[in-house]
Amino acid sequence: GAVVSQHPSRVICKSGTSVKIECRSLDFQATTMFWYRQFPKQSLMLMATSNEGSKATYEQGVEKDKFLINHASLTLSTLTVTSAHPEDSSFYICSASPGQDQETQYFGPGTRLLVL
Amino acid sequence: SQQGEEDPQALSIQEGENATMNCSYKTSINNLQWYRQNSGRGLVHLILIRSNEREKHSGRLRVTLDTSKKSSSLLITASRAADTASYFCATPNRGTSYGKLTFGQGTILTVHP
Numbered sequence: 001g002a003v004v005s006q007h008p009s010r011v012i013c014k015s016g017t018s019v020k021i022e023c024r025s026l027d028f029q030a031t032t033m034f035w036y037r038q039f040p041k042q043s044l045m046l047m048a049t050s051n052e053g054s055k056a057t058y059e060q061g062v063e064k065d066k067f068l069i070n071h072a073s074l075t076l077s078t079l080t081v082t083s084a085h086p087e088d089s090s091f092y093i094c095s096a097s098p099g100q101d102q103e104t105q106y107f108g109p110g111t112r113l114l115v116l
Numbered sequence: 117s118q119q120g121e122e123d124p125q126a127l128s129i130q131e132g133e134n135a136t137m138n139c140s141y142k143t144s145i146n147n148l149q150w151y152r153q154n155s156g157r158g159l160v161h162l163i164l165i166r167s168n169e170r171e172k173h174s175g176r177l178r179v180t181l182d183t184s185k186k187s188s189s190l191l192i193t194a195s196r197a198a199d200t201a202s203y204f205c206a207t208p209n210r211g212t213s214y215g216k217l218t219f220g221q222g223t224i225l226t227v228h229p
Contacts, residue, residue, distance in 0.1 A: 109157055
């Protein structure tokens, strides 16, 4: 099946710094990728839809200036958590589909962010 | 309440027993998907059932869908310790078959050897 990777898998940073997380589709092109956040023992919450070549679409309550998304190519989307704070500590997961009409999404392994 | 609510929140069984998890949703759907997540890992797609289907099988998995009750169930037969994970149902946006998903709260399944 299709493979989606994320890097880094785990990051620890100091409060106030910015952290970039990469999401790559390894064997297919994805015009759309999705970014989710998951707090411990909770479900996944969609943060934003990343669109190749255009601006991301953010879900209600998600600050676009806080979570910068760049979808510069058909295989790479990046999520930058700017001026991270301890409350941003979470598990960030991306997903993508091989085509816009594909029902199945493939998820990355996730990135564990810990802000001290 | 959120689209895609699941029960039970946690399920603990012995190896060899069957595990049943339920999911309810609120809006009309084109399909419903079940995912598995091992602790601290990404999600693995298990099975997708479309709105015109009532039951679907995949190995030891059996999924049912009742659109009149807006509910779905996932049955894992002859469970194994390796089935220990969190299981989520998810539905795409109303009126679509793909794209962004809304997840249920999940069921934490523990299978004791």
